[in-house]
Every structure is written in structure tokens, then in C-alpha cells.
Amino acid sequence: MATAHKLPSSPWRAIIESAMHANSVRQTTMSELYELATQQPEVVATTQPMYKPAEFGLPNNAMILVSYDGSVVGRTARARLLVRNFDKTESDSIQALLREAVYQFNKRPGLLLEGIVGLHQDFMVKAHLVSPVTDAKNMLDWGLNFCPFIKPWSDTYAKSRLIDEPHIIAFADPQWTHPDYPDGCVIIDEITNCIAILGLRYFGERKKGTLTLAWTMGVRQNMVACHGGIKKIGNKPPVAVFGLSGSGKSSITNSLDHDGLLKKSEKVTVIHDDAFLIDLEH
Secondary structure, eight states, X not given: OEXXXXXXXXXXXXXXXXXXXXXXXXXOOHHHHXXXXXXXXXXXXXXXXXXXXXXXXXXXXXXXXXXXXXXXXXXXXXXXXXGGGOOHHHHHHHHHHHHHHHHHHTTSOXXXXXXXXXXXXXXXXXXXXXXXXXXXXXXXXXXXXXXXSOTTHHHHHHTSOEEEEEOEEEEEETTOOOTTXXXXXEEEETXXXXXXXXXXXXXXXXHHHHHHHHHHHHHHXXXXXXXXXXXXXTTSOOEEEEXXXXXXXXXXXXXXXXXXXXXXTOOEEEEESSXXXXXXXX
């Protein structure tokens, strides 16, 4: 499902796109992000090799990187602001806040990474992540969690089903602060597929923010958005494990023996452990 390049159809989209197209922002690659991430002071390079790093455009000797995020250990719903819920006064106020955030962000060097959300030809969405150079580790993780816009996936994307939707844009600045939003601020315009993630250093905000937009696009295409994992056990049909964040669905999905209850002949294949869509038409 290839998305389309379109002119902004909302002020939110126009403001966020202005961050992406500023002179201070340049396009980056996964290999550059890996090198930048290894230089971040809060990042630790482990001795554990990454799994097939070359498939993601990374060096063959790339190691798993771990970041230290301080007191922040998860996402916070308090920060999420859906623009469709704003009245005129709130909309004007938050738009002014967002314009100032973009202005301050563009005073620093920024990076743009292109990615793909969804690997089935009926649902492949182009996505952009814009962040400061100092946030390279989160950008790298975003590219690994979804898919960088490189071959062979970019070729598959070019052949995917076309829909009349703009690309996803995620703008993230973890260095942003505001006295009215001590827990950060996530501004979501799911109608025009854009999101601003301000003052939040935890990677999960970028992942779930991008998923929120992709899920909503899927719903508009007559799909069911699902928060859960999919696995196959032996030759049986795939099973889905649903649950809230932290409920243990990923542990169940990724379990290879179900605590010893499976036979050795029942091979487990994990299809996805976090999010998927059920297409009701195709």
C-alpha cells in the first residue's frame, strides 16, 4: 500500500513538514546512525552481535546498543494530545507551542530517516522520522523496529497497493521542555498522518506514535487494528495473542516451548510480536 506525496492539508502537517525541510536537517542512513549512536554518552555498545545487520544497511560487525534513559522507563498517556479533540482556543494555543518547538529545533543539526511501516504489499506505508543528531540511537531503533527505506523493501514498496494517503511524518525532539508539560507532549494529527513527540527521550514513544498513525490508516482501509502478537505452532493455523502493554503478550508470543507444554516436534514460528492489521477485504 504505497502512500502518496501530498501538500499539507492541515496546519499541523504544515508545521511538522517545515521541520523536515529546514536547511538544518539532512537525510541520514542506518550505517551513519549506528556510528553516531556509538558516540552518544548515554549509549553502551555491548559484545552481543546484531542479527543479520547487513540486511538493515549496518556494518557486518555491528553490536547491540543499549541506551540509558534515566528515570524514564516507559511511555506516558498523559503526554498524548489528539488534535481532533481541541476546540479553537486549544488548537491555536498548541499550534503556537508546536511552531516554537520547530523553530528552536531547527537551530540545531537535525537528521531525517526514511522507513517503511508494513511489509505486505497490501499495506506498505512510507514514513519519515525527523530528530536532532543527538537522538541517533532512537532513530536507529526506529529503523530497526520498522524497516529502513532500502532494497529489497523499497522495491517491494514500489509495487505495493497505492492508496490516497500522505506519508507518515514523525517529528521528535527529546530536548524540548515546557513548564506546562513536565511529562512531555505528543501532538497527534491522525487525519493527516503526522505526529510531534516533544520532550520524551524513551524510544517507545516513537514506535507507538508511528503505529498509532499506521493503525488509523489501516482502519480507514477497512482493516482491524490489533495490539498483539502472531505465531504459528507446528502446522496449525496462526494464533494471535492480544493484550495491553506490559501484559505479557510478547512473552507468550516469543515463547518457544510454552513453559514445556509443547512437543519437540511443534516448532514455533514468530510472525510478529507487537502489532498487526486484519484486512477485511483482501
